[in-house]
Amino acid sequence: MSDLLKHKSIRITDFRLKVLDVFEKNTNAVSIKTIETELANFDRTTLFRTLKTFIKKGLIHEVQLPNEEKMLALCDVTCTVDGHKHEHIHFKCETCNEVFCKQPEVNPNISIDGFLIKKVEINTTGICKDCLLA
Amino acid sequence: MSDLLKHKSIRITDFRLKVLDVFEKNTNAVSIKTIETELANFDRTTLFRTLKTFIKKGLIHEVQLPNEEKMLALCDVTCTVDGHKHEHIHFKCETCNEVFCKQPEVNPNISIDGFLIKKVEINTTGICKDCLLA
DNA sequence: ATTATATTTGCAACAACATTGCAAATATAC
């Protein structure tokens, strides 16, 4: 578990392990509110700095849907301090409100006439598998 | 110009016309900061309420790229109080920092195994046409 | 193992962004 921090060149501290633990206990993306609830006594400044470091080092990434609270999720192993390289897309279920990182069935190829696209980010909403079956 | 408000069932007031004017004067998406700069004397509460109303009624939409300031842009005519129905995607130029609403060359078809997708939002970054030619 | 160095933490203060309640003002409907 601390290997994950070491692998991304993040110094290991008690607090960072606790924050990482929150991400690992939750299958899907988590909000800052969730993190704050699951950490017992903590300093908000340190939390924000920790999250910033985690993002910079390629350990977690933000999921930002319009008019929605910011969510955070663990990155693919391909992400490093040199940049985030995600293949997945994001999905928010309007029934259970969970935010998923999922592989699309066909890899989308997005282009705009005359423009050079370097990064693509896809956010979707709908109803997830479990809620459809329920 | 006030027809646009009428068409979206938004009561016409001086303040709302001024805010709408900012959107119409700017070709691309604008930040709240930009709106505040272009409005002379105004009340921030009223501005936030106005923007919320505009979004709810389908006149403008948010463009939220991760780790970026929230941007706002006029909607397609297809958007109403019953929902936003955009065909376009968003593009932020890393050279000029403009945020565009653009039609993609091929309409992307996004699907996730077992999930029902109702809305898709695509945000891209790169270099825009003008900056490529410059 | 001990020390040196660099990074991280916790606290207080603050800045930016956004919301609520309420009385006065204004827009639309009659």
Place this chain on the structure above:
DNA sequence: GTATATTTGCAATGTTGTTGCAAATATAAT
């Protein structure tokens, strides 16, 4: 022109995130 519902402006407050700094801790060097 009046009645009714909505919008505005103000003050207060909430939420989210940042800065500076001294003390504490993690890693690197010996």
